[in-house]
Amino acid sequence: MKLWLCVLAVSAANWLMKAAGPLVLGKRDLPPALVSVTKLTAPALLAGLIVTDLGGRTIDWTQLIGVGVAGILNLLRIPMLPAAAAGVATTALVRLASA
């Protein structure tokens, strides 16, 4: 019972947080100051996601190599999916070689 209460409460909170924008703003445009802030949401969150995915108590250098390969391939105009797949494969190969 306790578990299901938690499951439903957290799920409902998630739905409400995702609905907050359309619930509060409706069809109104954002104020200009808020537009300037939201434009930067994606780069700031992406940087945070990469750091939290790769950081933590220890840094795994095999992960850094894989992510670096994906980034370099994207700079060389390789599309997203092959670039990310090559990053994963590189990390797997490095781990296999260093095992």
Added chain:
Amino acid sequence: MTGPGRQSFARGLRLGIGPALATGVLALNFGAEARARGWGTVAPVAFSAFAFSGSAQFTLLSSLSGATVLAAIVAAMVINVRYLVMSVAIAPSLRGGRPARILQAQAIVDASFLAAHDEDEQYDVWRMIGVSVPQWICWTGGTAVGVLAAPSPDLMHRLGLDVAFPAFFIVLLIDEVRRSRRAVVACLLGAVIAAGLLFVTGPSYALLGAAAATLIGLRRRRHHEAVAVRTGGQRR
């Protein structure tokens, strides 16, 4: 759905394959860990289907055994406050009446929100939904496989699958920082804040802290900053 909407949705589905595979791996871990902690088989799968949020689910999983029910619920909710920021950012791009807009907003997850960001600072809602659909399927299906099969985390580590998410995010980040100098500054500041917070707190709070980097958008824009670094190009 209109013709362009269908195209955006199909493009979203293609973009969503990579994150969906990474999500599936994470879901295997969640399902296996939930089963090991006595959650049974139905509750973890239902939780994944309803909440569709790795950060909140892992937080509840780890905090429920050591904290009171209320503290565990609050912790799992606070973890996802970033969805408030994303929901406000995407609100002007949503379409239809209020119920339709609220329904569209339920497709917000990290990867789909970021993949939906367009060059003109709008968000492509159908692309976001397209990215989210395979992720939801893999998240819910992966949890089911996890509770039933409990695969070894060591095998997934050896296959390098823990790199799938950051590799996908670095590709998106490269696209973002090409847009303006402010995006570069927000990226660097977000990374520094997140890295600093990782010394004193968990990854979810560090991620929330990284969102504070967006506040540099409140600074008055100097004339030369108004010129975008890259004016053309399309996300592939």
